[in-house]
Amino acid sequence: DAGVIQSPRHEVTEMGQEVTLRCKLISGHNSLFWYRQTMMRGLELLIYFNNNVPIDDSGMPEDRFSAKMPNASFSTLKIQPSEPRDSAVYFCASSLGRDNSNQPQHFGDGTRLSIL
Amino acid sequence: AQKVTQAQTEISVVEKEDVTLDCVYETRDTTYYLFWYKQPPSGELVFLIRRNSFDEQNEISGRYSWNFQKSTSSFNFTITASQVVDSAVYFCALSERTGGFKTIFGAGTRLFVKA
Numbered sequence: 001d002a003g004v005i006q007s008p009r010h011e012v013t014e015m016g017q018e019v020t021l022r023c024k025l026i027s028g029h030n031s032l033f034w035y036r037q038t039m040m041r042g043l044e045l046l047i048y049f050n051n052n053v054p055i056d057d058s059g060m061p062e063d064r065f066s067a068k069m070p071n072a073s074f075s076t077l078k079i080q081p082s083e084p085r086d087s088a089v090y091f092c093a094s095s096l097g098r099d100n101s102n103q104p105q106h107f108g109d110g111t112r113l114s115i116l
Numbered sequence: 117a118q119k120v121t122q123a124q125t126e127i128s129v130v131e132k133e134d135v136t137l138d139c140v141y142e143t144r145d146t147t148y149y150l151f152w153y154k155q156p157p158s159g160e161l162v163f164l165i166r167r168n169s170f171d172e173q174n175e176i177s178g179r180y181s182w183n184f185q186k187s188t189s190s191f192n193f194t195i196t197a198s199q200v201v202d203s204a205v206y207f208c209a210l211s212e213r214t215g216g217f218k219t220i221f222g223a224g225t226r227l228f229v230k231a
Binding site: 091102106109110 | 153166207220
C-alpha cells in the first residue's frame with residue numbers, strides 16, 4: 001500500500017513568493033496532520049483535520065499560513081507570502097479512526113522548504 | 117496542559133551496548149495514549165509503539181522494550197544490544213482524549229551508535 005505522499009520533496013524559493021505544499025493521505029484514512037520541524041522548535045503541530053474538517057489550527061503561526069482539504073484524500077498547505085523564517089521541513093501525516101487520539105500517525109517523507 | 121519531556125538531548129553508545137531513552141509526560145486526563153517514533157538520518161518519521169493509559173504492561177519487540185510506569189509518569193524505551201542502524205532521533209509523544217485529539221511530541225533524543 002502506498003504511504004502518505006508529499007510533494008515536492010524540496011522547495012527553494014525567494015522570500016515573498018507563494019509556496020504550496022501537497023499531501024496525499026493513505027487510502028481510507030480520515031485524519032490529516034501538518035507538522036513543521038526545525039532545529040530550534042522541534043516538531044510542531046500546525047493544523048489537523050478530521051473528515052475534511054479543520055479541528056485545531058491553533059498551531060498555525062500566522063495568517064500567512066493556510067491549509068485546505070478539498071477532498072478526503074488530499075490536502076494543501078499554503079504560505080503566502082513566504083519569509084526566510086518559514087524555512088523548515090514540513091511533514092504531513094494521516095491516521096484512521098473517529099477517535100484519533102489512540103491511533104498512530106503515518107508520516108510522509110516531508111518537504112524541505114528553504115526561503116531565501 | 118499536556119507536556120512531554122525528553123531530558124536527554126543526545127546519547128552516544130558503542131555498538132552492542134544497551135541504551136535507555138527517557139520520556140516523562142504530564143497530563144490531567146485519565147485516558148491518554150503514549151507513542152514512540154523513530155526518525156532515522158533519512159528524515160522520515162516511523163511509528164514504533166502505542167500504549168494506552170490503562171495498559172501498564174511492558175512490551176518487548178525484538179531488541180526494543182518499553183517500560184510504562186504511571187506512578188512516575190514515564191514511558192522509557194530501551195534498546196538492547198544496540199546496532200549502528202539504531203542511530204536516529206527518537207520522539208516520545210502524548211495524545212489526550214480531551215485534548216482535541218492533539219498529539220504533542222517531545223523534543224527528541226538523538227542516539228548515536230558507534231561501531
